[in-house]
Amino acid sequence: MTRHKQLVFFYFFPLFSVVISLITHTNYLGSIIFFWVLPSLVLTIWAWNKTLKVLIFSLVGTIFLMTLDIIFYATKQWDTVSMFSDRFLGLVSWEDIPYFFLFVYFPVLFWEHFYERQTHEHLWKKSMTRLSGAFVIFLLSVLSAWAWVPFLIQIPYFYLNATLLLMVIPLLLELKTHPQIGLRFFRIGSYFAYVAILYELTALYLGLWSYPVNKFVRWIEIVGLRFPIEELFAWILIGVVGVLTWYEYFDDDNH
Secondary structure (H helix, E strand, O other): OOHHHHHHHHHHHHHHHHHHHHHHOOOHHHHHHHHHHHHHHHHHHHOHHHHHHHHHHHHHHHHHHHHHHHHHHHOOOOEEOOOOOOOEOOOEOOOHHHHHHHHHHHHHHHHHHHHOOOOOOOOOOHHHHHHHHHHHHHHHHHHHHHHHOHHHHOOOOHHHHHHHHHHHHHHHHHHHHOHHHHHHHHHHHHHHHHHHHHHHHHHHHHOOEEOOOOOOOOEEEEOOEEEEHHHHHHHHHOHHHHHHHHHHHHOOOOO
16 A cells, blocks of 8 residues: 555544544543554554564653653543543553553654654664653652652643643754754644544543643633643644654654
8 A cells, every 4th residue: 555545544544533432432441442552553564664663662752651641630630531440550540551652652653654764773772761761760750749749749730831841842942953854743743633633522522531620721612622722732733743852852863
């Protein structure tokens, strides 16, 4: 199958995911399977020679996203309906782990398959060792704060502050130093924004997650479904581009 036909497949697949999710009235895990697992499996088959490098980076990235997730749950800025009676650390839904892993894996592999043409890359770089170490230290720090001094992670408008610090600033620096990457970032960001907004609206309609507190800059409403504007900006519009910014800087070549 040509890459053009593959792209057409991926643009239509989220619509199928919406329909099957609504018809089956799926739970959180089912929605992850329909929106993220199935297309990731197809892409893995088509880009099998690049999966190991992406898999390793995704595991590292999951550590970081799960750390942020702990803060979101602890501050009640996000909550999900889990099919499991217990939770990771008694706080986080188990389903979040595959969701966040695939939120890194699928876009990065998509990037490598459709927008990169490199081969024979190193699977691990020294910069990834430093990044992994920083993520582990961050995780241990957050867990320690949550266990003994929880007020330290009660950060006002955490979603907004984390977006600016961890996504917007690195992205602007990346585009300033490597402007040739901007158009490709825009293209892949547009596709995953389309996927993410469909997933967000489907999840809200099915009651799979919610935003319990009102500590957001403002709220946005689409077809009667309400979510924070930070979610639209940080997770839906630039979430994937933010992931790719970190990937290009630490694990790829910025080309």
